[in-house]
Amino acid sequence: MGNLVHAEPAELLAVIRLRRGVVGECRRVSHIVPLPATGPIPTELVALCGATILPSQAEVLDGIAGMPCEACLARQARRASLQLR
Ligand SMILES: [Zn+2]
Numbered sequence: 001m002g003n004l005v006h007a008e009p010a011e012l013l014a015v016i017r018l019r020r021g022v023v024g025e026c027r028r029v030s031h032i033v034p035l036p037a038t039g040p041i042p043t044e045l046v047a048l049c050g051a052t053i054l055p056s057q058a059e060v061l062d063g064i065a066g067m068p069c070e071a072c073l074a075r076q077a078r079r080a081s082l083q084l085r
Contacts, residue, residue, distance in 0.1 A: 012037050013076070015061040016045060022057045030064050032072040048075040 012035045018028055031047035045053045049071030064073075 011035070014045075015064055016047070016053055016058045017061055017066065018053065018057055019059050029067045029069040030061055030072075031069045032076050048072040048079075 014033045014035050015030050016033045017030045020028070031049065031051055031053065033045045033047045033053065035041065035045070041055055043055070045055060045058070047053060047069065049069055051069070
């Protein structure tokens, strides 16, 4: 945790949104969550913006849908530009 940055090329990115009823509609933004390419799903998912999400409270989306988390999008854009160098 902390400031540790995971940048393994095998990393998967999932788009995850908290289920209806877990939080208010205004907080149901689509977070981008890095997942390990292998092994079990972690018991707590940490989005790029730092939000902690329990898998049981979340739904996985096919892509960015609804209202994206702006902090996640900004960090993803920055990661993508770093990887191009
Ligand atoms: Zn986010």
